[in-house]
Amino acid sequence: MILALHPLRFAQLAACLTVALATLNTARNAITPAPRLGRTLFPGGLAAPTQAAIADPTVMDVIVQRDDTLDHIFRRLQISLSDLADIRALSGVRELLDRLNPGEHLKFLQRNGALVGLDRHVSMTQKLEVRRTTDGFQANVIARSVQTQVTVAHAVIESSLFESANAAGLSDSSVLKLAKILGSDIDFVLGLRAGDELTVEYQRLSQNDQYVKDGEILAVRFINQGHEYVALRYVGPDGTAGYYSPDGHSMQKAFLRAPLEFRRISSGFSLARRHPILNIIRAHQGTDYAAPMGTPVYAAGSGRIIFRGVKGGYGNAIEIDHGNGIVTVYGHMSRFAPLRTGAHVQQGETIGYVGMTGLATGPHLHFEFHMNGRFVDPQKVKLPDAGPIDPSLRADFERTSAPLLQALNGAVRAPALTQ
Numbered sequence: 477m478i479l480a481l482h483p484l485r486f487a488q489l490a491a492c493l494t495v496a497l498a499t500l501n502t503a504r505n506a507i508t509p510a511p512r513l514g515r516t517l518f519p520g521g522l523a524a525p526t527q528a529a530i531a532d533p534t535v536m537d538v539i540v541q542r543d544d545t546l547d548h549i550f551r552r553l554q555i556s557l558s559d560l561a562d563i564r565a566l567s568g569v570r571e572l573l574d575r576l577n578p579g580e581h582l583k584f585l586q587r588n589g590a591l592v593g594l595d596r597h598v599s600m601t602q603k604l605e606v607r608r609t610t611d612g613f614q615a616n617v618i619a620r621s622v623q624t625q626v627t628v629a630h631a632v633i634e635s636s637l638f639e640s641a642n643a644a645g646l647s648d649s650s651v652l653k654l655a656k657i658l659g660s661d662i663d664f665v666l667g668l669r670a671g672d673e674l675t676v677e678y679q680r681l682s683q684n685d686q687y688v689k690d691g692e693i694l695a696v697r698f699i700n701q702g703h704e705y706v707a708l709r710y711v712g713p714d715g716t717a718g719y720y721s722p723d724g725h726s727m728q729k730a731f732l733r734a735p736l737e738f739r740r741i742s743s744g745f746s747l748a749r750r751h752p753i754l755n756i757i758r759a760h761q762g763t764d765y766a767a768p769m770g771t772p773v774y775a776a777g778s779g780r781i782i783f784r785g786v787k788g789g790y791g792n793a794i795e796i797d798h799g800n801g802i803v804t805v806y807g808h809m810s811r812f813a814p815l816r817t818g819a820h821v822q823q824g825e826t827i828g829y830v831g832m833t834g835l836a837t838g839p840h841l842h843f844e845f846h847m848n849g850r851f852v853d854p855q856k857v858k859l860p861d862a863g864p865i866d867p868s869l870r871a872d873f874e875r876t877s878a879p880l881l882q883a884l885n886g887a888v889r890a891p892a893l894t895q
Contacts, residue, residue, distance in 0.1 A: 533585040533592050540576045553584065559591045559613070563606055566615045572596070572604050600681070600688070624691060625680045628887040633672040637664065641674070650678060650690040657693065657707050657719050660729035662700050663855050673699045677883045692717075695880035706884070708877045712869055720865055722881060724873060729859040731777040731798070732823065735806065735843055736765060736830070761851035762805070762844035769810060769839040771830040775821040776804045776843075784817045790842065791834025794827050801849070807842035808834050 538549060550560045564570045573596065576582075585593030594606040603618040631644035641651045654676065655664045662668075675698075679691025698705045707719040707727045719727040779798035787793040790807030797803050810831025821827060832839045845854035865873050 533587040536584040536586065538582045538584060540578055540580045540582065542578045544576055544578070546573055546576070549582070555584070555586075555591050562613050563594065563615070566606070566613060568617075569604070569606070569615045572598050572617075600683075620683060622688075623682045623685070625682070626677065626694065627680055628675065628677045628883055630675045630887050631673070633668060633674070634670055637668055641676075646676060646678070647690045650676070650693060653693050654696060654698075655734075657696060657727055658698055658705055659733050660727070660731070660859050661705050662698060663733070667700060667855075669701055672701070673697075675884050675887050677880060677887075695877075695884050697884045706881075708880050710865070710869075710873050710876060712866075713872075718865075720873065720877075722877065724865040724870060726863055726865065730823070731802075731804075731845075731859045732774060733776075733854060733859065734765065735774045735776045735804070736767060736771055736841060762807075762842055763854055765830075765841045765843060766838070767830045767840060769830060769832070771839075771841075772826045773806055773809060773828045773830060773841055775823055775825045775827050776845075777802070777823045779804075779821060781815060781817050781819050781821060781827070784812060784815065786833075789835035791836065792828065792831065793834075796821065796827075801847055803846040805842075805844035805846070807844075808832055808836045808840060810839075 536553065538553070540549075546560055546564075547557070550557055564573065580597070583593075583595035584591065585595075590608075592608040594604075596604045597620075598604050598617070601620050601622055603620055604615065605618055606613055606615045627645070629641070629644040629646050631640040631646075633640045637655075638648060638651055641654075642648070646654075654674070655662075658664075674696065676693060677695040678693045681688045681691045692709060695708050696706070706722055708722065709717060710720055711717045721727060775796055777796070777798045779796040779802075781794060782797045782803070783793065783795035785793070787807070790805070792809040792812065793805065793807040794809070794812065795803055795805050806828060808831055809828035810833065812828045813826050815821065815827060830839050830841050836842075843854055845852050845857055847857070
């Protein structure tokens with residue numbers, strides 16, 4: 477059947493078809509064919525890596541070992557030695573990197589196996605940062621701020637100097653400093669008694685409000701067996717620091733009573749002692765200082781080495797002539813410092829290292845003190861003074877020491893005021 481359309485209706489239908497065809501042609505011309513890819517950019521539906529993931533290097537923290545050098549460390553980490561050469565060639569960097577200390581931390585930054593950075597804490601106040609740039613390596617020394625707080629600690633010894641001092645806030649390193657300052661006057665191993673008192677004014681160092689370590693001991697009062705000893709730190713115009721009594725006499729004697737940093741003595745001076753190896757009674761004319769293997773041994777005083785080698789039951793031994801008829805002997809050492817017979821040494825200079833050579837059952841230092849050919853007890857012999865403060869500095873010393881004495885006196889009186 478043929479349908480008849482009204483003329484007006486037909487005109488409307490024709491107009492709609494015309495608009496539809498025009499729209500279709502416009503859409504076809506706007507479409508751009510997609511390019512054909514030869515590979516998938518992110519297979520498996522993985523997201524594109526972020527810029528941070530690309531930029532962040534791998535960080536390796538390296539603890540320096542004994543006898544380590546940067547060359548050894550670079551070889552161990554399989555880092556290009558040409559990078560090391562480029563870094564050491566930077567102005568001023570070689571001096572900041574060549575002397576490494578066992579136990580310190582170095583930070584290496586790598587990206588895709590290549591070195592991009594190296595950090596070293598040169599000191600408590602300086603940090604060396606080396607970074608790879610488009611122009612090669614560049615180095616900067618970053619200042620690290622340190623906050624110093626002066627405080628006073630007071631302790632009464634009950635059973636152990638270390639325990640009592642630690643309870644009062646002092647670190648072990650400060651206790652060892654204290655023993656070194658007063659070590660010529662007080663026998664810190666055999667002479668301490670329950671009830672002895674110490675008062676110490678010292679520095680506490682922190683960074684970013686976090687305690688780091690104790691600083692210098694500024695003043696100390698120690699009451700040992702009823703005798704009072706006071707030491708005040710004084711820094712002269714030339715920057716040299718020393719400890720003096722309130723009347724200006726140096727606390728440093730011409731000899732160290734203990735030629736190493738010690739925590740306990742395993743055998744005191746005795747004229748009748750059963751030898752642990754020979755199992756017979758023999759005079760033990762000296763003192764044995766028990767210490768870990770490898771602990772540095774110091775020259776007790778300035779002098780000249782008159783013997784260096786193996787000496788019977790002493791094992792590896794050194795003898796030093798200090799003049800005025802005084803000779804000191806050091807035995808059982810594991811090895812010697814690079815010094816020869818005839819060499820002159822200064823007080824506190826390292827001459828060897830604790831060991832157990834010769835007739836020794838464990839690592840320790842055997843120390844003897846001879847005066848005019850006779851053995852004397854190194855713990856009890858009266859040691860010569862190192863001399864008083866220079867008269868020209870006396871007024872400055874009294875001016876700077878006055879507040880230190882005031883702090884010590886205030887700390888002693890404070891407990892009584894609060895009771």
